[in-house]
Amino acid sequence: MIFSLAIYAAPYSSQASDSAYRFATALLDQGHKLYRIFFYHDAVHNASSLATPSQDEAHLPQQWLQLSEKHGIDLVVCIAAALKRGLLNQQEADRHEKPGFNLAGGFTLGGLGQLVDAAVTSDRLITFGN
Amino acid sequence: MAEISKKLLFVSRHAPYGSSIAKEALDAILAASAYNQQLSLLFMDEGVFQLLPAQEAQEIGQKSLAAMLPALSLYDIDEIYVHQESLQARQIESRELVLDNIKVIDSAAVHSLLARQHQLLSF
DSSP: OEEEEEEOSOBTTBSHHHHHHHHHHHHHHTTOEEEEEEEOGGGGGGGBTTOOOOTTSOOHHHHHHHHHHHHTOEEEEEHHHHHHTTOOOHHHHHHTTOSOOOBOBTEEEEOTHHHHHHHHHSSEEEEEOO | OOSOOOEEEEEEOSOSSSSTHHHHHHHHHHHHGGGOOEEEEEEOGGGGGGGOSOOOGGGGTOOOHHHHTTHHHHTTOOOEEEEHHHHHHTTOOGGGSSOTTOEEEOHHHHHHHHHTOSEEEEO
């Protein structure tokens, strides 16, 4: 079965992103496919390259990237939600004349159409953190 | 985007202010209207407060969500539902609501509405 996930809550503030990660690994372990993870609302902070949790805590941004590399999962961050919360890639930082960018490589900024596409393309869309 | 048309129900369950999730749910369904899918929208739980007309959101530096809801019909989103028991629990009468084409449905009808969908987008 093809799954996609939509995540809305910030990592560390809420359990939702960690639960989503555990759900993702469980479904992949069972042989299902994961097409896309769409980060919306406060979940855009999952994509920060500057996240620095202490060593005894899970490093969610890194975990998403490892999962994506291993299984070829599309990690899409809603561009409108990201920009207003200060999550920018290099292109957006240049466009808006910001001093730096912090979207971890491996995540892409995309529109809400990518969420709709995930819903249409997947057999199941599972939401975390609403 | 795949060339298939699916039934997508957006479920909005949060109050209009305090968190931006209600606004972002509305943004999501308006964006979805561009992709030829069969869209519908259900307000339930605290989400029914979004439908009250007297929202003075400018007082807290926000835009009125109630003022944006009529835009749904401009985007051809006409399948709009509100959960009757959620209204009753909050003593809201359906005649107070900003959308006059909204369909008030009870829990049993919500159950069958959910069952008819390909996907739920839950906010």
